[in-house]
Structure formats: C-alpha cells, structure tokens
Amino acid sequence: MLHVLQLFSETEPVWSTAAIIEALDTSRSTGYRYLKTLHEAGLLSAVRNGYYSLGPRIIEMDLQMRLTDPLLLASEGVLEELVDKIGHSALLCTAFRDSVLCVGECRAPQSPANRFRRGQRRPLFQGAISKIILAYLPHHRLKAIYPRQRKEIEDAGLGSTWSEFRATLGKMKKDGYSLTVGEFNPGVYGVAAPILTDQKTSVGSVGVAWDEKERRDVDVEHAVLAVKQAATTISERLLDRQRD
Incomplete structure (x- = not known):
C-alpha cells in the first residue's frame, strides 16, 4: 500500500486512480481499497474527481520530524x-x-x-x-x-x-x-x-x-x-x- 506514496514526485505531483492502479499492477478492488485507506489517513488528498496528490498528514509528520x-x-x-x-x-x-x-x-x-x-x-x-x-x-x-x-x-x-x-x-x-x-x-x-x-x-x-x-x-x-x-x-x- 505504501508504494502508492512513492509514485508522487516533483514532476508528477498528481496521479489519477487509473494510473495508480496500473503502476501498482494490482486489481481495481485492491487499488481502490489502498486509495480509500490512504485518503482517510490524510496521506493522500483528492484534488478533483479521481485524482490525488500527497496529503496534509505528511506535512504534519514533517513538522514532528523537525521537532523531535x-x-x-x-x-x-x-x-x-x-x-x-x-x-x-x-x-x-x-x-x-x-x-x-x-x-x-x-x-x-x-x-x-x-x-x-x-x-x-x-x-x-x-x-x-x-x-x-x-x-x-x-x-x-x-x-x-x-x-x-x-x-x-x-x-x-x-x-x-x-x-x-x-x-x-x-x-x-x-x-x-x-x-x-x-x-x-x-x-x-x-x-x-x-x-x-x-x-x-x-x-x-x-x-x-x-x-x-x-x-x-x-x-x-x-x-x-x-x-x-x-x-x-x-x-x-x-x-x-x-x-x-
């Protein structure tokens, strides 16, 4: 599941659901489950219908790293x-x-x-x-x-x-x-x-x-x-x- 986060980069900051599932080479049901879990955890944000970017929880975690x-x-x-x-x-x-x-x-x-x-x-x-x-x-x-x-x-x-x-x-x-x-x-x-x-x-x-x-x-x-x-x-x- 965490492999999803590794797809995002400076050159590709936004990914579609279909592209993520294809990149992971997994089933649609598994892909949707991963995205739902990561979105609910704040690790992904829905920027528009069916498209995702990295989420606000990552910014929060970065602050914790800087402080601790x-x-x-x-x-x-x-x-x-x-x-x-x-x-x-x-x-x-x-x-x-x-x-x-x-x-x-x-x-x-x-x-x-x-x-x-x-x-x-x-x-x-x-x-x-x-x-x-x-x-x-x-x-x-x-x-x-x-x-x-x-x-x-x-x-x-x-x-x-x-x-x-x-x-x-x-x-x-x-x-x-x-x-x-x-x-x-x-x-x-x-x-x-x-x-x-x-x-x-x-x-x-x-x-x-x-x-x-x-x-x-x-x-x-x-x-x-x-x-x-x-x-x-x-x-x-x-x-x-x-x-x-």
Whole structure:
C-alpha cells in the first residue's frame, strides 16, 4: 500500500486512480481499497474527481520530524556556524536504504536554488557527503551492499574488488573526512565528515560544498577542519542525549 506514496514526485505531483492502479499492477478492488485507506489517513488528498496528490498528514509528520528527530536536534546551530566559517551552504544527511537523504540544510546568501536540499536523495557512492557515510557503515552492511551494487562501486572509483573497496574506505576512515571535486557539478568541491555512534559507525554526515569559480578564496584545509569539528560536535551531542 505504501508504494502508492512513492509514485508522487516533483514532476508528477498528481496521479489519477487509473494510473495508480496500473503502476501498482494490482486489481481495481485492491487499488481502490489502498486509495480509500490512504485518503482517510490524510496521506493522500483528492484534488478533483479521481485524482490525488500527497496529503496534509505528511506535512504534519514533517513538522514532528523537525521537532523531535535526534539528528536534527543535535545539529542545532552547527550548520549555521559552518556557513559563517566557510561562506557556503551546509548540509546534514543520513543513510536511507542504498542512498543518502538530506535531512537538514543551512543556505548561504545567494546560494544556487538547484543544490542538494532537504528531502532529496543521492547515490551512496557519489559525493563527499555520501562516501563518508559509506566508509563508516557497519561491516555487515558493506558486505551486503557490495555484491548488490558492485558495478556502481567500481564506476564510482571505489574499487574493482572487495579488497580494493575496503582499502578505499579504510583510507577515508583514517583521514576522518571525504573530499570530492566535480562529482555532481564541474568545479564544485565537497567536504564531509561522519556523525558517529559510540560504536564508531555512521548515523549521518555533515558537509559543505562550494564552486571553485564562485569562491576561489576558500581554504580547503580550513574547510576540512571546520567540517570535522562540526561532525564531532553533533556526534557528542547525540551521545549525551542517549545518556540522559
């Protein structure tokens, strides 16, 4: 039933009943039952006869996430401080299935509107903010991910064998950060550091990005230190909350 919600997107915000049933490849009776249940729960809204969009309950749930999500609460003020130090937008992300989801952001003045933002996903193998999460995932998760996405891992330059893959991630863990250039947009630098549990596995990452053409004055070493400190602050706050 929840697969219905995954159909809606920025390019397709409204779906007809017939199109939903066809996309789900289910019977009409099952499709109508799903839509009735989701509509009654507020997860879908009827925009006109036989057509639906995402419903108001999702907005309500998003507010609850903003008010109660431990990762967001632990990052309060940290992203703003990063923007002040680096001069460009800061992002807070977490792993979601085999991808990375942006859960928080602080935009710098005049930041381009098309940059990665809250609610968007990116591949787990591209970009600093994704790769550093990958490097600190538990060993059993990496073992499960590798055979399933071996080609994507090799295409991302992370290694053509399991040993090479582990060695690449080990280097990132030793450094404590990831630095990438041009993996999504030419000339755009990304720096990210992991947010860690008490077991030293990742629950997320924090990072900044800037365009070399726009910001030639950014000191990369300074950016790395600032991002690592931000990640340490968030990690420590999370651990403190767990102890309370």
